[in-house]
Amino acid sequence: MSVETVLVFGEGDEGNPSGLTLELLAAARGLAANVEVFVAGDGAAMAAELGAHGASKVYTTGPLEGKLIGVHAAAALQAHLEASPADAIFFGQTPDGRDTAARLAVRIDQPVVTNNVGVVIEDGSLVVEEPVFGGTQNVFTAFRNEGPALALFRPKSFEAEATGGGEAEVVAVDAADPGAAGSASVTGRHVEERSGPQLDDAEVVVSGGRGLGQPEAYEMVDELAGLLGAASGASRAIVDAGWVPYSKQVGQTGKVVKPNVYVACGISGATQHLVGMKGSKHIIAINKDPEA
Numbered sequence: 001m002s003v004e005t006v007l008v009f010g011e012g013d014e015g016n017p018s019g020l021t022l023e024l025l026a027a028a029r030g031l032a033a034n035v036e037v038f039v040a041g042d043g044a045a046m047a048a049e050l051g052a053h054g055a056s057k058v059y060t061t062g063p064l065e066g067k068l069i070g071v072h073a074a075a076a077l078q079a080h081l082e083a084s085p086a087d088a089i090f091f092g093q094t095p096d097g098r099d100t101a102a103r104l105a106v107r108i109d110q111p112v113v114t115n116n117v118g119v120v121i122e123d124g125s126l127v128v129e130e131p132v133f134g135g136t137q138n139v140f141t142a143f144r145n146e147g148p149a150l151a152l153f154r155p156k157s158f159e160a161e162a163t164g165g166g167e168a169e170v171v172a173v174d175a176a177d178p179g180a181a182g183s184a185s186v187t188g189r190h191v192e193e194r195s196g197p198q199l200d201d202a203e204v205v206v207s208g209g210r211g212l213g214q215p216e217a218y219e220m221v222d223e224l225a226g227l228l229g230a231a232s233g234a235s236r237a238i239v240d241a242g243w244v245p246y247s248k249q250v251g252q253t254g255k256v257v258k259p260n261v262y263v264a265c266g267i268s269g270a271t272q273h274l275v276g277m278k279g280s281k282h283i284i285a286i287n288k289d290p291e292a
Helices: 020-030 044-052 069-083 095-108 215-230 234-239
Strands: 005-010 033-038 055-060 088-092 112-115 118-122 125-131 137-142 151-154 169-172 204-208 231-234 261-265 282-286
Touching: 005 020, 020 033, 020 044, 020 088, 020 112, 020 151, 033 044, 033 069, 033 095, 044 169, 069 095, 069 215, 088 095, 112 125, 125 151, 204 215, 215 231, 215 261, 231 234, 231 282
Parallel strands: 005 033, 005 088, 033 055, 055 169, 088 151, 112 151, 204 231, 204 261, 261 282
Antiparallel strands: 118 125, 125 137
């Protein structure tokens, strides 16, 4: 398959594209001459920044408040592809990205490969890279199918760099029949309060784990993070135990981070805890139990 057009599933908040969306644009620019973005929401508000990162067009559904994003996005994407085919569609490894990609794969009868950290073109085929077995091995999958290649990528897999381009052209897409699932609605949304450096972009991260012994000991993690100007994180074990909120979870099922310095306090298997964290320069593990 030749790759001439890559469509990026764009996400963002309050009119700003997410960092992951900009990372995917950088990856797409290295593969195709034409890069476009599909936004399930208000894409017009993001057009300037998306254009600055290489997008030529932004297809937008308009606001979808109160609706399940994946359900309506997949239906609209299917209709859009019939009118404007793409050779590949890149999704972020996010809740909405996973939901939309899975539903679209069923609708258009195409395979989807998830959890990737790299992508290249070899012998005319799109090849994605996925780490497995705790990051000790990499699997390379080539798309041989006729039709768009559907691939999901982890955050921090690519460097987001602006190209200096102008504002992308905004094109409204028509709503499509989402089927029975379209009758579901979102009745409420909880957003956890956050302050200080955020895990997604922090240069220094201090994380705590079950080796701290008790929930109260996590205060030391927050204190050290404050002294270092760092973001505080946590292992899945203490998030599941209710010590700290999910927004602090670092790892495959939490936030993928890429700091210059990572301090792990009381986390057994600290290296495995950082699967997907590509490019960190320093990892410091502090354990009370030397065998932990």
